[in-house]
Amino acid sequence: MHGEIATELTTTDGEPIMTIKLEPPGLPPWWVVRERLRERLDTGPARRLTVVTGPAGSGKSSLVADWTASGHAGGRVGWLTLEPDDDRPETFWSYVVAALHRAGVHVTSPWQEGAERSFLVRLVVALSAQQEPVVLILDNVHTLTRASILDGLHFLIEHAGPMLRCVLVGRTDPPLPLHRYRLAGSITEIRHDELAFTPAEADALLTAHGTRLGPNAVAELTEQTHGWAAALRLEARALPMSGDKKDELADYIRNELLGEQTAATRELLLRTCVAERLPAGLAVELSVRRDAAQVLDRLARQGVFVTAAAGGERTYVHHPQVREVLLAALSEGPVDRVTGLHRRAARWYAGFDRYAEALPHALLAKEWALAATSVVRSLGITDLLDGRGATAFTPMPPDLDRPEAAVVAAAVAHYLDDPEACAKHLMRAGEMAGGHDISLPLSLAAVDVARARRHGRPDDLAASAELAWRLLDDALVTGVAVPSALASLIRLARAESLLWRHDLTGACAVLQPSENDGGEVLGRLALAEALCGRLRRANEHARRALDRTGADDTPGDAAADVALAWVHTDEYDLTAARVHAEQAAARLEEHPDALLAGLLALVRARVHRGGGDTARAVEALTAAPAGTMPPWLTEMIAVTRDALLAPGRPPSAKGTTAPHAIAEALAAVTAGETTRARSVVASLGERPGLPLDVRVEGWLVTAAAELTDGRRDRARRALHRALALAETERLRRPLLETAATVRRFLREDRDLAVRHDWLGATPRPASVPVPAAPPPPAAPAAPVMVEPLTAKETEVLGYLAQLFSTEEIARTMYVSVNTVKTHVRGVLRKLAATRRNEAVRRARDLGLL
Structure with a gap:
């Protein structure tokens, strides 16, 4: 024993009292105030007993010392740090009297063998006579094992009344009848799971050591260490130096934790560490001990070697750092021993049809x-x-x-x-x-x-x-x-x-x-x-x-x-x-796929066609992986290419798909064969599961045929059916690319145009952003309006809003196509737009339409 020796107090056998044991441990500069646990300790004044238990290095003694230093103890404090040699009645009670003496409680008669009860009664009377409550804190209470000492401590707590609050701090529960205190509601218990640092507390501890980590890294470190204060401290000390934190922690685990266990317990931990999760039955299998679960239960209560996993099955989990030390020790022994343990684990799991859990052990055991x-x-x-x-x-x-x-x-x-x-x-x-x-x-x-x-x-x-x-x-x-x-x-x-x-x-x-x-x-x-x-x-x-x-x-x-x-x-x-x-x-460059490549070629062709670039649309279709695509897609691409190269003509080859039939029907309308066109479209109705665009295009072909025959009412009904179908999904492409006669009829029918103004609305909801684009970097943002539009440009803009083509605008205004193109270019430049529909949208935003 070390410490300052007081001459005025001695034990009953004449040894001087070491007053260093009567002082709370000093708080280090990196100490983190843990308000949630202070509050748990504050709840105790109305209770006779407070028990704080946790493994070595969990910060329990410092926690109670911080609490007493904060002045929240609610009375005068007597502190006693116990050592193994204090597990003798004459020594223990002498130190208790000395601790109480410091708290203002004076007991004149010392403990004497054979007069234990008389001594305890006098001690109880002295405590009951106090004007102010006394808090007796016994640290390292796990060193007490003698029944006479523990019985006397229980007597003291039971009979001293409200003037004494006893705080017991140790690695394990003291062998007192704690169930009685729980039943009476006179105990506050703080255990290892509450002593574990939260991510916020771990972050404060790391910061106090001069180490700053991001929230995710702190949370990961807290989970890895199970909030164990000793491991967090060693991590905090080692991180700035990137030094030997693992070696330092491993030494601490070997010496401070495993060194205290019996050889049999260490052997059990060593044999079971091969399993990350440890069902009770597997623990028995690996350790060859029937009492393995009972031992693990005791260790789980101590809270650092293993923890009891949640769930119906009785399962334990090794503390990660402890398991790492155990595995290292196991690897230093014969290889056959490790292999044999994994083989046992694999066969045990397989015997219960738990093959997913058997697999890693079978691999490590080379049980192929x-x-x-x-x-x-x-x-x-x-x-x-x-x-x-x-x-x-x-x-x-x-x-x-x-x-x-x-x-x-x-x-x-x-x-x-x-x-x-x-x-x-x-x-x-x-x-x-x-x-x-x-x-x-x-x-x-x-x-x-x-x-x-x-x-x-x-x-x-x-x-x-x-x-x-x-x-x-x-x-x-x-x-x-x-x-x-x-x-x-x-x-x-x-x-x-x-x-x-x-x-x-x-x-x-x-x-x-x-x-x-x-x-x-x-x-x-x-x-x-x-x-x-x-x-x-x-x-x-x-x-x-x-x-x-x-x-x-x-x-x-x-x-x-x-x-x-x-x-x-x-x-x-x-x-x-x-x-x-x-x-x-x-x-697709990284993961080629013929179907996706063919569909992508079709999409690109449609995009180029929508932009008015027929040549690039044909080029995109030519790039499709010919010979490797599904027949229906090959036919669809061929039909699209024919429509681009020879508008209004039937497809160059026979086909069976719905798009091929639509193309035939359109060609029939162009040739004036409206009856045949209607027949082709009608035959499509017999096919189940037609895509929406095909159904819409079918009604548009019907409308075109009716207009060719001069039956405008029927055309209007067919166009209404097409619009109603398309509106459900905001399907614009078939309507904006349909025959010119149908588009003109839609513009002229004000009722249809008003009811289906969604055709010119911004197509993409604001809640669905376009992802980051890989296209070329955009030019600096241009102003929305460069200069006012001329009267002719305003007129052209109105026709653009009605979906007129360039030729239709030229005929309406009685000017040449080139003149219309000049006005369109002026509109696009002044509205800082690159496409016609974009110019129409901006004009509407500015109130020009």
């Missing part, structure tokens, strides 16, 4: 057959396909005579982009797969689907996806918990095969959104919805897909951007369409 079985039985095959676990299986012997091992080998070969090896292992797995539960055929089908998506032909993908889809349905019907990643892979493959066949309704049904869908699934769903004409749904799913792709680091799939480009093209927001088309092109 069990590891492969764990992957298949837990339906975790997508982890290998995506590469998240494939490398762990590369050392697996290739000739294991198990179908699960063959499936795993096929998945690893797929990840390594070895299609021949993948196909060989799949064949071998199929030969051995008879008589197994659904997990094996479903895993095998998932690998085959992944192979077909990357290297197979469309019919190959369709067959693989069909089989996998049936197996997935069987699994879900029988209540198998299929991981979302596996279900998404199969849904994607099935939807891709349906999209290839242009079964848009089927693809949308397969891709119905769920909470756990990743960006790729949502992107394909957005694409299917866009092709159907459900633009609002497509917009929503595509933006969620882009958000999800950025959040979970999934591969950048172009489907969402293609869908958004398609949506904005149909809305005739050509700027936004161009932005997403460029983003999709960049993604």
Whole structure:
């Protein structure tokens, strides 16, 4: 023992009282005031007992010392820091009397052996006679083990009345009848979970040490250390110096924490540390001790070695830093010992069909057959396909005579982009797969689907996806918990095969959104919805897909951007369409896809056509990947190219798609064959699931045919049907690009024009921002109005607002086309616009229209 020796006080056996033990520990300059715990201590004056328990280094003694220094104790304070040698009645009670003497309580008769009760009664009487409450603080109370001392302490607390409040500070609960105090409501308890630092307190502690971290880093550090004050302090000291914080912390754990435990307890901790989460049964298996759970319960109450995990199962979690020290110690021993512990853990988990938890232990034990079985039985095959676990299986012997091992080998070969090896292992797995539960055929089908998506032909993908889809349905019907990643892979493959066949309704049904869908699934769903004409749904799913792709680091799939480009093209927001088309092109360079490339070519052609650049529109269609696209898309591109190169003429080749039929009907109207045009459109009505733009175009062709025949009332009804359909999704493109006679009729019919003024409104809601654009840097913002418009320019602007073409404006104004173009250029320059519809919008904003 060390400390200052007082000559006026001695123990009953004549030893001097060391007054250093009667002083609260000094608070360091980096101490953080913890108001929430001060308040918990403040609640105690009406209670006889306060217990503060926590592991070494949790800051419990400093907390109580800070509380007493703050003056919140509510009475005169007597402090006693106990040591192992104080676990003798004559020494303990001598020091208690000395501590109380400092608090103003004078007991003249010392403790004497054989007269313990008489001494305690006199002590109680002296305390009861006090005019002011006394707070007796016993630090390191866990050093007290003798029953006579503990019984006397209980007697003192019970009989001293309201003039004594006892605060016990230690690493474990004192062996007092705490349940009686709880029942009587006369105890305040602060335990290790409350002593743990919050992120805000940890941030204050780091700051006090001259270390500043961001909020996320502080939260991560607090979680990593479980708010343990000692670990946080060592981190705070080491961070500025980037020094040996781990070594310092490891030494502290070995010497201060593990060193206090018995050899048997240390051995239990050592054997069980191989498991990150430790169910009680596994603890028994690893430690070979039936009382393992009881020992872990005791350690959990101390709060630094293990904690009891929440949930129904009795489970423990090793403290991260303690586990790191234990694992390091375990690795210094024989390798077979570590391997054997992992083997025990893997087999224990597998024995309860908990294969996902068995897997990491089986890998570390090099139990390859069990590891492969764990992957298949837990339906975790997508982890290998995506590469998240494939490398762990590369050392697996290739000739294991198990179908699960063959499936795993096929998945690893797929990840390594070895299609021949993948196909060989799949064949071998199929030969051995008879008589197994659904997990094996479903895993095998998932690998085959992944192979077909990357290297197979469309019919190959369709067959693989069909089989996998049936197996997935069987699994879900029988209540198998299929991981979302596996279900998404199969849904994607099935939807891709349906999209290839242009079964848009089927693809949308397969891709119905769920909470756990990743960006790729949502992107394909957005694409299917866009092709159907459900633009609002497509917009929503595509933006969620882009958000999800950025959040979970999934591969950048172009489907969402293609869908958004398609949506904005149909809305005739050509700027936004161009932005997403460029983003999709960049993604397709990294992840080529023939379907998406063909759709992107169609979108780009439409954007160029909307801007009046027919040559670039044709060029964009020529860039489509000929020969690798679905037949329906090849035909659609051909029809679009023919319409650009030879407007008003029928398609150059025969076709079966709805766009081909629309093109034939338009050509028939141009040729004056209105009856044939109506017949072609009528035949489209017999086809189920027609996209919205095709239905709108059908009514527009009908309107054109009726106008050609001079039946304006019927034309008006057909145009009304087209407008009503298009308005639901703000579908502008077919209406703005329809035949000139129909557009002129729409302008002349004031009632239709007023009722459907949305055709000229800003197409994109303000709540849906256009993402950052990769196009060339924009020029400095121009003023909205450069100079006033001339009378002729104002007249031309009015015709532009009515959707007149340049030729129509020239005929109306009786001027040449070149004169109209000159006026249009003047309008665009003075309104700082680059396109006609943009000039119309700005003119409306300025009140010019």
